[in-house]
Amino acid sequence: MFAFAARWALRSEPVRVRLLVVAAELLAVVFVAAGWLVGGGPKGDDVVLAAWLLVLGLVHIEAATGIERVRRRVAATAYFDLSSVWTFAAALLLPVRLSALVVVVLYGHLWLRVWKPAGVPMYRLVYTAATVVLAAHAAYAVVAPVRDAGAGQGLPALGWVALAAAAYLLVNNVLVAAAMALGEGRPSARELVGGVDDHVLELATLCLGVMVALALTADRWTAALALAPLLVLQRAVQVRQLEEAATTDPKTGLLNAAAWRAEAVHLLGRARRTHGSAAVLIADLDHFKAVNDTHGHLVGDAVLAAVAAELRAEVRQDDLVARFGGEEFVVLLPDLPGTGVGRREVLAVADRVRRRVQGLGVPVTTSAGPLVVDGLTISIGGATFPADGQDLESVLAAADAALYAAKDAGRNTVRVAAAPLVPQARAAED
Structure with a gap:
């Protein structure tokens, strides 16, 4: 199995x-x-x-092929397919030797119709199928003793089904998250476990799986009724993912400039109504062109993604972070204290970001072999609302002027409009 997996591109993954x-x-x-x-x-x-489960699952895959291909292309975080409707129903009703057959056939067909056209390596399909087989075994281990005690008629009580669903989710999600965590890069918590909407979607598919299992133990033809709501659910998820893709910068996973502006206008409007304060930071990587010229644009993209991750990790969860264009990033810090306290907080946040980027080493792979891109620095300009501007454009203009002042001061520097220079050393002196 390992030899075949190596030919399937598993060789490119860490040991x-x-x-x-x-x-x-x-x-x-x-x-x-x-x-x-x-x-x-x-x-x-x-x-x-x-x-029955195989026929219904194959019909579902064929009917949803177009939707799933789009979802597979635009999914920015953990990708949940909706085949768990059929695989969880199989876990509740069938011993592992048959539920595994259902999983293998359905995922094999899904790979041929969706994953392979999307360029997904086969080893990922095989690993995903293995995790689902193990999850199905865990779920069956929960319900099998109860079903056997009841002469195997129908499903056990709802509480046992809920425990089976919890076991199914735990095994599947832990194995998938483990593979991502052990890989190269530094996946965020959202990338590892998915967002709330992802888990609501997964819970909904498991509920449909329970309904399918109930239908198959009563009037089997009624199980086909699950196909219509399942396709509607997939269409709704596709629309949500397309909306998210339209607001996301593909290289960094941050908001794009247009989405950031729209949300920033909304947040500043709220601050104006509540007489609150906010701030804008504009950060620009110093000498980024040299990275592209020396190592190529793919390495440059990896550096941008790494800097974006550091920026996102440093600010608060509710702060608004975006790639503004090229090597420039922008942050809106809402709900700041007024007067000098808020300005000092802006200075502190900006300088922490500067220090994180200065200490960053980005591991990349090039044609010449692996290397670490380091020695990066960033210049940051900031401005506060309403002290430095009464609307988004005027605050942005003030922050941009502060950014130019930081660059004129020698780069790797923080400036905030109408504020003194934050004490710090430049790259050569750090």
Whole structure:
């Protein structure tokens, strides 16, 4: 399995990721093999249920192929497909030897119709299928004793089904997050576990999976009724992801300039109504052209993404961060204290950002081999609302003038409009 995985581009991943991928795949194979050895051949009713789930799942994939291809391209964070409707239903109804068959067939078809056209390496498909097989086994382990005690008729009580769903989610999400965390780069918490909307979506698909399982144990033809709401749900998710993609800078994952301006106008309007204070920072990477000229634009993009991550990590969760264009970033700091206290806070935030960027080393891979891009510096200008401007454009203009003052002062420097220079050393002196 490892040799095949290497040909599937797994070789490009760190050794720790390869070990995790192979371990998960082997564990899934062991559980399935043990199910066949201990459980014997499948029962006739189980085979019929598996066939129903496969037919419904394949019909769903075919009907949703266009939607899923778009979702796969625009998903900026953890990608949740909606096949768990069928795989969770299989986990509730079928022993692992048959639920694994449902998972493998559905994900194989999903790869051919959606993942492969999107350029997803096969090892990711195999690993994803393995995590779902293990999650299905965990869910079945919760409900199987209860079903056996009740002569195997229907589903157990709702509480047991909820525990099975929790086990399914825990195993699947932990394995996926582990692979991302062990990979190269520094994924954010949102990238590792997804956002609230992602988990609401996943919960909704599991609820549909329970309904499908109930229908298959009662009147099997009614299970097909799940297809219509499932397609509507996918369409709604697609619209949300397209809206998010339209407001996001693809290289850094931050807001783009247009989305930032729209939200900044709204926040400054709120500050005006509540007589509050806010601030704008404009940050510009020093000598960024030299990075592109020396190492190429792909390395430059990696540097931009790394700086964006440092900037996002330094400010508060509710602060508004965007890539403003080129190597320039902009931050809106709402809900600041008034007068001199707020201005001192702006200076402190800006200088912490400056220091983080100065200490940053970005590991990249080039044609000449791996290297670390360091020695980066950033110049930052700031201005406050309403002291330095009565609307967004005037505050931006004041912050931009402060940025030029920081560059004129030798770069790697912070200036805030109408404020003294923050005490600091330049790059050569740090």
